Amino acid sequence: MNTVDYEKLTIYEVESFHKILLQWCGEAQKVLSLDFGRVQKIDIAAIQLLLSAQKTCHKKSSELILENVSSNVRETLRLAGCEMLFKGLK
Secondary structure (H helix, E strand, O other): OEEOOOOEEOHHHHHHHHHHHHHHHHHOOOEEEEEOOOOOEEOHHHHHHHHHHHHHHHHOOOEEEEEOOOHHHHHHHHHOOOHHHOEOOO
16 A cells, blocks of 8 residues: 655645656556545545546556545545545445
């Protein structure tokens, strides 16, 4: 599991997280599991990046799973209409 080491993922952090995420996507075999335990806030830029990463994983026949997602992040995903698009959000 890869730990997302940000308290918030907004447009200001997306560029640096994008570089890390690209590396993780390249290394992923069947599953790219992201530990979101530290992340308390995301915005639409982060959601777009996660959707893009999910699409990249799908092309490689792997899947993106978000784990330990906070209620704040889950609510933001729900409000954006994206909660059901990610595995691991139960």
